[in-house]
Amino acid sequence: MIDRMAGKIAQWNKGILKLSEEESKVVEYGVSVFLDSVFKFLVLLFISILIGKEIEFGLCLFSFCGLRYWAGGIHCSTRERCLIAMIVLCFITLWTSLIIETRGNGILVVLWGISILILLLKAPGRTKAAPLLSAKENMEKKITSVAFCLGVVLLSMLLPRSDWRGIVAIAALMESLSILPCKRNKYNAEKGESL
Secondary structure: OHHHHHHHHHHHHHHHHOOOHHHHHHHHHHHHHHHHHHHHHHHHHHHHHHHOOHHHHHHHHHHHHHHHHHHEOOOOOOHHHHHHHHHHHHHHHHHHHHHHHOOOHHHHHHHHHHHHHHHHHHOOEOOOOOOOOOHHHHHHHHHHHHHHHHHHHHHHHHOOOHHHHHHHHHHHHHHHHOOOOOOOOOEEOOOOEEO
16 A cells, blocks of 8 residues: 555656656655655554553654664564564563563663663674665764664663663663674675675
8 A cells, every 4th residue: 555655656746847767766665665654653653542651652662763773773574564563562662661660770771781782793783685884884873873872871861760761771672682683784894895
């Protein structure tokens, strides 16, 4: 459905803006990504409202998606699997945050430490489909992902509830773990590209 809508919008733009076939394909891809993101957001928003956990879902998605932008990571093979994975991620963070809440702040320090260590060693996690990056771009992504993670740590310290702090920490840890299976996170100095 999303692909059909994106195709129709791209064809409409092609006629009005007199785009080439290549430009129309780029527009179609961009519209498809946008519509997919809107659909996922609306589904997650609906679920969060349905169970009364809007703030918790928002914190989870902010931590996970914000860090993913910089750190990369593995992706699901279809849109449907991605949506299911995001729903499962939100519920896992809700459930485990309640367990962590009873353990005290020490466990949060450990979770943040593991996340930052993984980011320092492995970020950015690049999939085979991801474009190649230079050594400079890789380092910038690594530094920015660690800086974002540290910013989220500071944000979590300001949160008034311990279960919210747990949600943010668990979502960041799950994102950090998602870069471990990636094969292209090393830089090949001979060829000047990421592997």
